[in-house]
Each structure stands twice: as C-alpha cells, then as structure tokens.
Amino acid sequence: MVTPAQTRTSDKRDKLLDAARELFLRQGLRATSMEAIARAAGVAKPTLYAYFPDKDALFLAIVAQVLDDKARAFAAGLAGPGAVDVRIGAALAAEFAVVSKAIGTSPHADEFFAAHRASAALVAEAEAKATAQLVAALTAAGVTSAERLAHLLLDACFGLAQKNSSRDTLGEDIRLLAQRLIAPELMAKP
Incomplete structure (x- = not known):
C-alpha cells in the first residue's frame, strides 16, 4: 500500500x-x-x-523516464493484435510517439539524448533491447535475415522521426514503412 x-x-x-x-x-x-x-x-x-x-543525476532520471515510457509503448505495440508487420509497425510508431512527445521540436533534442555519456549508454542499451525484441518477432515469423531487417527498420524509423518530427503522420508513416519492408519477407517464406 x-x-x-x-x-x-x-x-x-x-x-x-x-x-x-x-x-x-x-x-x-x-x-x-x-x-x-x-x-x-x-x-x-x-x-x-x-x-x-546534481544536474547530471536529474538529467539521467529524465532520460531513464523517457526510455522506460518508450520501452513500455514498444512492448505494448508488439504484443498487440495482428500480423507481425502490423504489430511491429504499431510498436515502432508507439515508441517514436513517446520520444516525439517527450522532446517535441526542441532545438536541444540531440543534446537531450546524446550529449551526456551516461545518457548515451542508457539510450544504446534501450536500442539494443528493442532490436532484440524485433529480431525475435521477425525470426518467429520466419524472416531469414531478421537481424538485418530489424536494424534497417530502426534506422529508417529514426530517419523518418528526425526529418518529420513535426508532422502528424509520423506514426502512419512508420506503420506503412514496417508493412512495406516486412510483408514481402513474409510472402517469400517457403
């Protein structure tokens, strides 16, 4: 209690x-x-x-909070209904929505996640976990080059988020990207 x-x-x-x-x-x-x-x-x-x-402890607590929110949103999307391409698209869209909401269009967004050595390590750890979850989901769906596709998806989503952070269609764009990259891999299964 x-x-x-x-x-x-x-x-x-x-x-x-x-x-x-x-x-x-x-x-x-x-x-x-x-x-x-x-x-x-x-x-x-x-x-x-x-x-x-100190300010570093405060800053790291904020980064950890955002990364926890991001991980929860990602896991919820991945566990949702639908085919693997739909679930991965939902997971990636939810993850990037958390980041977009947390940092908005701040001119200091890069500093927020990368300027501090300890926060960069936290971000790298979170990205490794997300990559492992994507690889597992893609492998379970029968995708043969799951690790390569997971990295490609994450890199493409990162690029979309950086270029289109203020667009309302970011989530839709990420879901479309996931479907277009994953669906052909699922159809190519023997």
Missing part, C-alpha cells in the same frame, strides 16, 4: 522532473542551472538537492 507521504514524494519528484525537462529542452542542458529548475518547480534549492544531488 502506498502511503500519503510516498505519494507526496513521488508527486514532488515528478514536478521536479517536469520542470527540468522543460528547461533542458527550451534552454539546453548546459544553460540550465539547478537554481532555475528549483524556481520553475516552485521549490527551494535544498529541496531539489534532497531529491537529486
């Missing part, structure tokens, strides 16, 4: 993460101070430091 104190702690932590994420995306990681984050969250600096010892 969750106590009221635990709920307050969780709510305050979420408030701090939301304020920091908004500032990091608006101003960039380097230009955002702990003082600005505390002010934006409406708390005193000692309160912020009680939750996060």
Whole structure:
C-alpha cells in the first residue's frame, strides 16, 4: 500500500522532473542551472538537492523516464493484435510517439539524448533491447535475415522521426514503412 507521504514524494519528484525537462529542452542542458529548475518547480534549492544531488543525476532520471515510457509503448505495440508487420509497425510508431512527445521540436533534442555519456549508454542499451525484441518477432515469423531487417527498420524509423518530427503522420508513416519492408519477407517464406 502506498502511503500519503510516498505519494507526496513521488508527486514532488515528478514536478521536479517536469520542470527540468522543460528547461533542458527550451534552454539546453548546459544553460540550465539547478537554481532555475528549483524556481520553475516552485521549490527551494535544498529541496531539489534532497531529491537529486546534481544536474547530471536529474538529467539521467529524465532520460531513464523517457526510455522506460518508450520501452513500455514498444512492448505494448508488439504484443498487440495482428500480423507481425502490423504489430511491429504499431510498436515502432508507439515508441517514436513517446520520444516525439517527450522532446517535441526542441532545438536541444540531440543534446537531450546524446550529449551526456551516461545518457548515451542508457539510450544504446534501450536500442539494443528493442532490436532484440524485433529480431525475435521477425525470426518467429520466419524472416531469414531478421537481424538485418530489424536494424534497417530502426534506422529508417529514426530517419523518418528526425526529418518529420513535426508532422502528424509520423506514426502512419512508420506503420506503412514496417508493412512495406516486412510483408514481402513474409510472402517469400517457403
């Protein structure tokens, strides 16, 4: 059972993460101070430091939160109904929708996921898990070059997301891409 104190702690932590994420995306990681984050969250600096010892810890908590949301959305899409090409398209579209929602059209989006060595490692780990899940689903469907196709799909989705991050059709485009790349592989099965 969750106590009221635990709920307050969780709510305050979420408030701090939301304020920091908004500032990091608006101003960039380097230009955002702990003082600005505390002010934006409406708390005193000692309160912020009680939750996060420094800006790096706060930043990594945000990246981990986004990656967890992304992994959950991906897994839900992959477990959904339909043929493997439809499920993979749904999983990839859901995953990229989480990222798009989290970072929007920030000019600091690249910094958000790549500038920090520890966050780059978290992102690489998340991508490896997603790739392994795609390879497993494609292999189970009988695709012979499952690993190559999984990498191709992820790279193409990444390119679509970078080029079309503000378009409303990103999810549809990713689903179409998955269908067009996977369906011929399924038909080629002996």
